[in-house]
Amino acid sequence: MLANVYFSYSLDYFAGPAETQPPLHMWSLAVEEQFYLFYPLLLVAFRPLGRRTTFVLLALLALASFALSVWGMTKSPTLTFFLLPTRMWELLAGGLLAFTPLPQRWPSVVREMLAWTGMVAILGSGWFYHPSMVFPGTAALVPVLGAVLVILACGSQRPTSLSQTLSHRSFVFVGLTSYSLYLWHWPILAFMHYLVGAELTWFQTLLAVAGSFAAGVLSWRFVETPFRRNFTQTHVSKTAGTALAASLVMGCLALVVVQTQGLPQRLPPQIREMIPLVMGFEKYIAETEQLKQNQPYLVETAAPRNDRCDLILLGDSHGMMVAPLLEQLSQQYQLNTEFVVKAGVAPLQGVWKAVDSGREGLAWGNAALDYVVSRKPKNVILAGRWSAYIDGPPEATLARYQHILVDEANPTVQGKSALPVFEAAMIRTVAALENAGCQVWIMKQPPEQKLNPHVEIPRACFIGYPIPSGVSWAEHQQRQATANNIIDRLAAASSQIQVLDPAGHCFDAANRSIIGSPEGSFYRDGNHISRLGAQNLIRPAMLPIFEQMQSIRLAEKQDLRPAAQFAR
Template sequence: MSIAYRREIDGLRAIAVLPVVFYHAGLSWLSGGFLGVDVFFVISGYLITSLLIGDIQRGRLSIVDFYERRARRILPALFVVLAVTTCLAWIWMLPADLRVYSRSLSSVAVFLSNVFFFRNKDYFADEFDMHPLLHTWSLAVEEQFYLLFPLLLLFLFRRGTRTCIIGLSVMLLASLMLAQWTSENEPRAGFYLIYTRAWELLAGAICAFVPRQDKGRFSTVLPMLGMVGLLVSYVMFDRYTPHPSFLTVVPVLGTVLVIVFASQRDLIGALLSSRIMVWIGLISYSLYLWHYPLLVFAKIRSVPAPTPLTIASLVVLAFVLSALTWRFVEQPFRRHREGLFSRRGIFIGSAAMSALVFSVGVAIFATDGAPDRKALRNLDLPRLTESLAPNRGLSNECNGRMPVPDSCATSESPKVAVWGDSFAMHLVVGLTAAYPELGVVQLTKSLCAPIAGIAFADRGRTGESPQACLDFSDRVLDYVTSTDSIDYVIVSSPFYYLFEPGGLAAVDGAMDPEGPQSTVLRNLEKTLERLESAGKTPIVVSPPPSNGQNLGYCVVNAELRGADPDLCDFPFADIQPELLEVGEMLHQLEGRHKVVWLDRILCDADGMCRASDGSTAYYRDGRHLSKEGSRELGCRTGGWFLFGDEPNGPADSGAVVVPANDRPCGQFQQNADLAQSGE
């Protein structure tokens, strides 16, 4: 068996790479553009298996030949991109970020970047992406698959074609079943790891055993049906769709239908075989390599975030670089087989370059991100690094620990309890700075809202079952209601992650048929009422305003580039819709419970929300307050106005000005009740 060149397959590569590029560029309506990687997996499985079957049938299968072809195809362009990204990282990244980059660089060199990002990065997380090599996870998956696949195929093929197809089909089903399980229980592992991605490559591999079905009454309809399935998936899937899972069968099957049934004689095959589609397909590998680092470094370099015009220009630049890389890097290494391009030269060069890349990563990591670089010598790096550090309140130990560690309480008889997730953590510094003698106990757990009976259901982000949050909330309620010294309970969370499709886990009877927002509000009110019935005064604090950009990094980046930090400020009208939705929910609590609005503190009368005050970054990332920002704002407002009256005005107007307070922090006049703090 031999494989003839099929122009429509190159065109199908274009259908795979373009959605990925546009998705990463922020094209909102292409919410499932990331599925282009799945299409690549199917195409790769088909082409590689077809070549291997041809070699086996001719009795010429050579594992050495196979890996030589893979090295020629994958490594030259990859090393060029790695060299450029490492130079840009060296110039533009802060030490902490460069240190993380160095680890990802070393993982790419040994094709384990999927494992690295599985441990360190949620692909769909909202936070600003500082990982220029995130997209290399898919290369690692492919190379891990092909490490043993040729030997497995040879073993099965020698036992007959039927046995081979059955064996591959059994493995496909096992991998698909595992993908479905992980989509419900460990979605991050399912996304990144080979075990749950192998079925997509195997789907393509099985296509190599199926004779072309480009004739007959279905040869026109089925390719069209497959393409419709692909395009609909690109639009209908989003970050909340379980993936990979049974639902991923739709784009994978669509790709299979195009591979098996399309030809240049039908409409879909003709479109895919057009000159422009074939050209994009030919440069698709280089385009995949180039586009993502360019977009990430634009975000790293820009103050504020890059404009749509800048993003569009970078996409065009990615095409230009990809065409040059295909012409002057990919093609010479694939065509020439003498001298440096000989098999010996390829293997020695690949090993040497891989070792060099790995060593560079290790060296940068060993220097702790190279803080002595010339571009950073005149900067106050400790202050900049601290401004971006996680703000976990009193201590890093205050994350889901019960009984309460000593480091998470400022008094043996605390007057105030702070309960919630990371958005409660970031209030503690400001509160204790304004009231240093106040007895405070911190009762916080990441992604665990201060509500009894419900919890966040996505284990891919929490790394544990929702029951851990449910149990923590019950223990906090028992502790607070049974501790006589506690008079006030400050509860805070962004809450919106509970609104995500499938994001809510509830105990029996806690789920409201009207939807997650209604469920959250009802159970939050019940929790507040339970606190009040125990003689406690609950105070709800809203999340800070955010426009979705990494505001903390923007302010730091402004100082790095010598730009005005005011460029990081944003109008209230740009606040993210989910935060407005949370605001609407919290408004329904007013009148019955006290609600403190942080947008009244951070947004002024002109409707502009501030990201900094001079050199002080209020935020450490896109949504959380920095330590210094929390301290500054807490001092200025007398502890977030928690125990006094806020300025009047609607929280959604952005029209309230909070003047700076001239008194030093910790010198506010405390009322008599608070003065008896139990210290």
């Protein structure tokens, strides 16, 4: 009943891909059940007003829901996708059809045209729509109106060629078993993804469809049909008792899984040891209030906090991922380092994400830069998921557009509006750091992956498959081209700005991205580096910088710092 509400909040920034969550498909059943609860109440409430007024009020409600859906896709796409208020108009379209006279007297050519136009709209949506599209919003109009046309044209007593086709017993049988098919198809696909990986071959997809159909038919024949036939003959208390007992058993099993944190004992020790390698970044997070009170996380090795620190890491979650490595190197090279990082916000001045209606990202970005400038560190490493701020993340998620940056001049996402927003914010931020006397190191992104290495590496080790490779060098360069071009131009314009690019350490001899080893995954998901990944992919790029910073510090102590000695 509330599955949609649960998933609207559980599919967060670090959630796994939707295709690997077996019960995800329950969200649509929840929306349907919620609609069935309130829709009859609306009809009862509107009944004294008459049929025409009821139709008008329902139509206005549908229009309001549609407008909310379109607006919500720019503000909170995940909530818009899952919740009833923004999906209600799709169901109300069918409700409004009940008030519409069937086209009994329409010419057959008109009904044929409407019927096949509707079917083309439905099939075209299934074929041409892709996961990265903004949906529902206006994109949902095509399949919804297609369904309306099919029902309208084929619902009369005068048949159309489409209604005769859909009346064939093979299609009717699919319709009879559709509920059971729906219940089975997604868990089977999800477990297939778990078994063989994120990308299924055509054969694997057909195998999953065949398995879903077989399971659906069996459950329809031996569970659904007997239940429907015998429901009126079964004592209510017996039915309720059976349902309660089944619910208690499922609840106890779920509690065991939750309390044991997923029954890790079922996995070999080697696989279990991989899991902690992607955790433990929380201590580096600097909230806005901490920054205002001058209390970010500090690696204090050589001087107290009130002295000028050697390095500040300013970043989003991508900065957070390299924080443990920087702490380790800071201790090794005896450098004072502070961490000004927070997941989900841009480490840039004057911008926020399009779905950040409260502009919390704007407040944090401004407070973070103010703090860094006030500390006047000798070095700043600026790390972020730059390409996502311009184009959104490449993975097909409900929150694909949540990363797009906006500002006061461009408060909504329109085409490529995020490009000038990002460039202006980067220029402002870097200029402020330069004016504070900082040496700025802008870290380019490591390769973003199409698969989830944190899932693929343990799976490969568990099953005995070879360690898979990630994206190619060409794919990485194409993805990062826009952001890297801006970074390179900034570095070329100032000696105080240098580029830190880990990509040279992220690819093998075949120019494929290295995503892990038998020790574990180098990523915690498709784009965030794990602790192990930072050691293997980022550390080689960081070492020369830390050696340089240590040398400068030693020279300062001896008052022997020649200006050109450490120029790059």
